[in-house]
Amino acid sequence: MSARQSRIAIFGATSDIAVAYARRSAAQGARLVLFARDAVALETVAADLKVRGATAVEIRHADFADLSTLPQVSRDAFAAFGGLDVALVAYGSLPDQTALNADPAALKAALDLNFVSPVLLANLLAAPFETARAGAIAVITSVAGDRGRQSNYAYGAAKGGCQTFLEGLRHRLFPAGVTVLDIRPGFVATKMTAHLPQGGPLWATPDQVAGDIVAALEKGRAVLYTPWFWWPIMTIVKSVPRALFHRTKL
Amino acid sequence: MAVTAHRKTYSKTYSSWGGVLRAPHEAVLPTARAEAAAALVEPFPNGVVPYGNGRSYGDVGLNPLGGLLDMRGLDRFIAFDPETGLMTCEAGVTLADILAVTARPEADGGGWLLPVMPGTRFITVGGAIANDVHGKNAHRLGSFGCHVEALELARSDGRVLTCSRSENADLFRATIGGLGLTGLILSATLRLRRVPGLGVETEDIRFDHLDRFFDLDAESTGTWEYTAAWIDCLATGTALGRGIYSRSRHVAGVAAQPPARHPHIGVPLAPPISAVNGLSVRAFNALYWRKLGASGRKLSLGAYEPAFFPLDAIDHWNRLYGPKGFFQFQAVVPPADAKAVTGALLGAIATSGQGSMLVVLKRFGEVASEGLLSFPMPGISLALDFPNRGASTTTLLARLEAIVVEAGGRIYPAKDFCMSARSFAAGYPGLEAFRSHLDPAMTSAFARRVGIVREDIP
Numbered sequence: 198m199s200a201r202q203s204r205i206a207i208f209g210a211t212s213d214i215a216v217a218y219a220r221r222s223a224a225q226g227a228r229l230v231l232f233a234r235d236a237v238a239l240e241t242v243a244a245d246l247k248v249r250g251a252t253a254v255e256i257r258h259a260d261f262a263d264l265s266t267l268p269q270v271s272r273d274a275f276a277a278f279g280g281l282d283v284a285l286v287a288y289g290s291l292p293d294q295t296a297l298n299a300d301p302a303a304l305k306a307a308l309d310l311n312f313v314s315p316v317l318l319a320n321l322l323a324a325p326f327e328t329a330r331a332g333a334i335a336v337i338t339s340v341a342g343d344r345g346r347q348s349n350y351a352y353g354a355a356k357g358g359c360q361t362f363l364e365g366l367r368h369r370l371f372p373a374g375v376t377v378l379d380i381r382p383g384f385v386a387t388k389m390t391a392h393l394p395q396g397g398p399l400w401a402t403p404d405q406v407a408g409d410i411v412a413a414l415e416k417g418r419a420v421l422y423t424p425w426f427w428w429p430i431m432t433i434v435k436s437v438p439r440a441l442f443h444r445t446k447l
Numbered sequence: 448m449a450v451t452a453h454r455k456t457y458s459k460t461y462s463s464w465g466g467v468l469r470a471p472h473e474a475v476l477p478t479a480r481a482e483a484a485a486a487l488v489e490p491f492p493n494g495v496v497p498y499g500n501g502r503s504y505g506d507v508g509l510n511p512l513g514g515l516l517d518m519r520g521l522d523r524f525i526a527f528d529p530e531t532g533l534m535t536c537e538a539g540v541t542l543a544d545i546l547a548v549t550a551r552p553e554a555d556g557g558g559w560l561l562p563v564m565p566g567t568r569f570i571t572v573g574g575a576i577a578n579d580v581h582g583k584n585a586h587r588l589g590s591f592g593c594h595v596e597a598l599e600l601a602r603s604d605g606r607v608l609t610c611s612r613s614e615n616a617d618l619f620r621a622t623i624g625g626l627g628l629t630g631l632i633l634s635a636t637l638r639l640r641r642v643p644g645l646g647v648e649t650e651d652i653r654f655d656h657l658d659r660f661f662d663l664d665a666e667s668t669g670t671w672e673y674t675a676a677w678i679d680c681l682a683t684g685t686a687l688g689r690g691i692y693s694r695s696r697h698v699a700g701v702a703a704q705p706p707a708r709h710p711h712i713g714v715p716l717a718p719p720i721s722a723v724n725g726l727s728v729r730a731f732n733a734l735y736w737r738k739l740g741a742s743g744r745k746l747s748l749g750a751y752e753p754a755f756f757p758l759d760a761i762d763h764w765n766r767l768y769g770p771k772g773f774f775q776f777q778a779v780v781p782p783a784d785a786k787a788v789t790g791a792l793l794g795a796i797a798t799s800g801q802g803s804m805l806v807v808l809k810r811f812g813e814v815a816s817e818g819l820l821s822f823p824m825p826g827i828s829l830a831l832d833f834p835n836r837g838a839s840t841t842t843l844l845a846r847l848e849a850i851v852v853e854a855g856g857r858i859y860p861a862k863d864f865c866m867s868a869r870s871f872a873a874g875y876p877g878l879e880a881f882r883s884h885l886d887p888a889m890t891s892a893f894a895r896r897v898g899i900v901r902e903d904i905p
């Protein structure tokens with residue numbers, strides 16, 4: 198699918214990965230409707246995308262932790278340009294597992310934001326795409342969803358849950374010809390990971406990830422490991438015997 | 448990570464482009480202009496330096512163990528008017544991004560180009576202003592600051608000021624070439640330039656002695672917009688100062704696509720020892736000098752990338768100098784005895800046998816740079832790299848510094864790691880006037896070394 202003039206909705210549009218994807222689309226003249234909770238940041242991103250070549254940019258305020266608003270969010274997304282070609286669900290948070298272990302309310306909030314909210318939204322978006330018999334739903338999950346690890350299993354479980362949900366949704370939407378893309382990045386240098394060193398061969402830039410997303414959508418792929426080397430890495434991580442895995446600090 | 452009411456700071460390592468200095472900093476990574484301005488208000492225990500994209504070779508953008516405002520997150524365009532060419536963007540936008548967005552050829556091959564482009568496009572607008580950078584057309588269009596219409600400057604007293612030639616004009620002149628010491632540039636409005644063809648014709652001409660450089664330059668300056676020469680810094684005697692003169696100009700109707708926003712190939716790791724040494728330089732220079740074949744001339748037409756940004760093809764080429772890194776030296780000497788002084792500099796370098804393959808000679812013209820501490824002034828500029836071989840290299844640099852100061856010239860802060868406070872004061876008569884515009888929160892390793900700010904930060 199060519200991005201020229203295509204209609205794209207982005208949920209969590211101030212995410213660094215989402216911004217990088219939006220910029221690539223803007224350069225191709227896309228029309229974008231952006232949802233985020235920070236009004237100033239949203240306007241800044243919109244102005245940037247217009248200069249970069251977007252044909253139209255619409256902005257909408259949204260707090261994705263508030264699950265009751267999701268049906269309206271989905272309707273607004275389709276209403277902006279009378280239909281959608283791509284919906285990208287990008288919001289999320291990277292909670293500190295140790296803190297969650299002592300705080301069930303925070304654990305629930307993390308699971309709501311990283312699992313319940315994105316799958317509810319994806320399911321709401323599914324129906325109109327199904328009717329249109331075209332388009333793509335892309336959700337950023339993570340390689341962290343591939344195996345539970347002591348350092349990160351709440352986030353990992355939420356992302357893993359999304360992966361399974363998307364697998365089923367893809368199955369459902371296959372007859373309608375709607376693409377469901379599960380984007381699994383490794384380490385990406387964004388504000389979410391600013392507290393980490395962000396250097397070295399395993400780290401990617403948001404723009405690299407965005408380039409992979411554009412290519413995967415063009416090919417109608419199902420699952421994207423980005424950068425590509427996370428696929429062999431995760432294949433190994435998943436196959437390490439439990440007895441051995443338990444001795445690591447991963 | 449440390450969190451206070453006004454900011455989050457992260458302990459991160461930053462290094463100079465030459466790789467000689469690598470040090471931890473308390474970094475702030477703002478993603479919004481208001482956040483960046485607010486971060487300045489709460490005092491930093493060891494002062495703070497703005498950081499653009501780290502393409503300065505020395506210590507102007509570093510403040511070891513102290514505060515650092517990493518501006519790369521402020522990379523948004525704000526507005527562009529394709530009628531007037533006025534472009535407003537945040538300070539962390541790179542020149543590569545501007546070219547990608549505005550320098551797309553129109554139907555007639557023309558388009559909006561950056562009026563001034565240094566030898567790399569991977570620098571930020573804030574860094575370009577703070578060093579008042581120059582390009583190969585400095586003799587025609589002056590330096591970067593000449594094309595800045597206005598900028599938004601955050602000061603540590605909480606004010607955010609608009610500075611231009613009509614508003615806060617003195618602070619505007621201090622901030623252009625102000626090395627990040629007058630406050631934090633949040634955004635800027637640049638006046639881009641419409642060229643009738645984005646593509647260029649480039650002519651390379653071999654010359655066998657320094658004198659010929661001056662002849663070729665005199666012949667070219669009227670009709671060629673971009674001029675500079677590569678010099679074989681190992682040639683001595685009658686061949687002293689031999690090299691290749693390159694000149695380019697836009698050709699109406701010839702289009703060129705913007706160069707890539709990222710390099711295609713990279714150097715992932717530093718080799719254990721420098722790949723740039725006496726042997727490799729000698730071999731490279733010998734081959735390069737002969738690259739134009741028997742005719743000694745070559746004319747080409749098309750993209751400007753190879754002519755303007757040859758080093759941008761390889762990401763982190765600086766790593767080839769190995770773990771000890773390298774020094775860069777750039778100075779300009781007044782026109783009157785430029786020939787003799789340049790000869791003396793090249794002579795000292797050739798005898799030491801220490802130069803590298805990257806040597807650029809260029810004439811600056813009369814177009815005045817406006818900044819109080821701007822580097823460009825009329826005269827001849829010489830720039831080159833030296834692999835870091837310890838004392839023998841710093842001794843040579845001191846010798847070059849002495850020749851430059853004696854001749855009434857100045858050394859470029861963006862490239863410098865060694866200059867003394869005396870040499871800086873001698874080269875930059877605007878220093879006294881500049882001091883009254885300093886922001887008390889701002890500092891840098893460079894500013895302390897050359898005595899712009901006092902050593903004893905609170």
Ligand SMILES: Cc1cc2nc3c(=O)[nH]c(=O)nc-3n(C[C@H](O)[C@H](O)[C@H](O)COP(=O)(O)OP(=O)(O)OC[C@H]3O[C@@H](n4cnc5c(N)ncnc54)[C@H](O)[C@@H]3O)c2cc1C
Nearest residue numbers: 499500501502503508565566571573574577580581627632
């Ligand atoms: C391959 C190569 C070729 C080069 N060729 C040229 C050339 O032809 N001509 C030339 O002039 N230079 C040249 N340079 C030098 C380079 O253009 C300058 O050092 C430039 O200033 C680097 O910009 P930066 O964004 O990387 O900033 P940094 O190097 O990170 O910082 C430079 C200065 O700007 C200040 N600064 C950065 N952002 C801000 C801000 N937002 N507000 C206030 N102050 C700020 C910093 O404090 C520092 O003093 C070259 C460098 C390389 C690596």
Ligand SMILES: NC(=O)c1ccc[n+]([C@@H]2O[C@H](COP(=O)([O-])OP(=O)(O)OC[C@H]3O[C@@H](n4cnc5c(N)ncnc54)[C@H](OP(=O)(O)O)[C@@H]3O)[C@@H](O)[C@H]2O)c1
Nearest residue numbers: 211212213214234260261262288289339382384385387389
């Ligand atoms: N960075 C990585 O290494 C990495 C690796 C694998 C997967 N991912 C995933 O990639 C996606 C994008 O993350 P990123 O790396 O680009 O980080 P990011 O820049 O921090 O983006 C996360 C975004 O989620 C938004 N958000 C959080 N809670 C929200 C809420 N309640 N309502 C509305 N928006 C909310 C944030 O909005 P604000 O800007 O308002 O805070 C932020 O823009 C996330 O799903 C993340 O889990 C990232």
